[in-house]
Amino acid sequence: MGEIEFSNVDKYFYLQHQKTIKELVAAIFHQKKTLERVHALKNVSFKIKKGESVGIIGKNGAGKSTLLKLMAGVSSPTSGSIKINGRISPLIELGAGFHPELNGKENIFLNGVILGMEEKFLIDKFQEIVDFSEIDMKFIYTPVKYYSSGMYMRLAFAVAVFTQPDILLVDEILAVGDTAFQAKCIKKMEEFKKQAVTTIFVSHSLETVKQFCNRVIYLKEGKVEFDGEVNEGINLYIKS
């Protein structure tokens, strides 16, 4: 459990220049570009073993997000094969499934179920989740639209860490929140690492990658430019 294998994965997608039929008709009339085929990932192959912490680095548009989407299973490859072994938990865009009108408790259950946890498990863990989030019990029955952004994120993070993942996908979450919260995130991720949870880490913060990862995959224009030791990969990236 916890392995990821990409073999000769290619991903094309169509960039739509028009998002409405109205614009589309106008564009066809003026003979403008309508659809652009983008080759987002080019023949990507790698194998990630259980317990590895892999940093994905590369410039904007190098294919990092696409790679993460393929791993999360929300997008399918155009060709090649992807093997994922184990339960994936995305620790990304916290609170994606939150509804502002619902209260903290309702959102814990909603988000928990979205992340694939069982209701029974959530009932058992409810108190622990609230404790971890450090949100005062009296606010748990308040709609989350009245939460401060810090509270909102702490709650979302608390739910996310209680999934018991084999693979953790982390995307830039550390860029948000105060320092205390960031420290808490890192600490929790270190804990996951000790439990041999495979972690895929996408970040622009090379420092965090250095600190946390034991392998980097450097993507350049959709290709794997480098796959291996952290410092070597980062140096190569900086030089380019």
Added chain:
Amino acid sequence: MLRYYSLLKKLTLREIKARYKQSFLGFFWIILNPLFQMIIMSFIFSKIMKMTGIGVPYPIYLYAGLLPWLFFANSIASAMGALTNNSSLIKKIYFPREILILSTLLAKVFDFSLAIIIFVLLMIFFKIPFTFYMLFFLPIFLLQFIFTYGLSLLLSALNLFYRDIQYLFDLIMTLWFYVTPVIYSTEFFPAEYRYIFKINPMSVFINAYRQVLFNGTYPNWESLGIGFFISMGLYLIAYKVFKKLEGMFADVV
């Protein structure tokens, strides 16, 4: 699907709860809105336009068509936004996307059930006899649900690619309303145009509801059969298309 049962349940509850929390009148709106529409239309069409000779009092006749129509129209309207409104989920977490559509529709079924309470009260008020045939209401509604679900799957997926399909469809819905016997009965239409009601599933369903509720007869099987084939056909095609496009949702949303 069983694996995602609790997700479907939670998302449906989210739809229902979130809406009712926003307003104090909450649940009452769901009942009041169609009721007021019915009262206004009843006044116009029975007092001013003189719609008579339909066997039962016009308000209840109208209501029997209006409620299923509103269920249909409201379902389509919210299903169209179901994918676009959940873009952050679609980009990050995998679960079968039809759950998003199904949960919005189930929330509308909840609204519909609430509105039915008033309908039953009106039935009693107008002294319409309750018969065994009324039980056919359920299978007819099931068919209508499948039809609505199929169309919702198709439109929500297409709307993700071109965002003004929902506005375009608003126009179609306006037209569709008038070629469906909601405010009138099919006999008011000139005979040479009545074929429209045969191929329009919404018309098939509404006629069938009225037959089993007011006429105390079985529904017209032939016509319902056409409705069945259109609904199932649409659903199967829509589901296939939806699943085919699903892998691209995260790329375009």
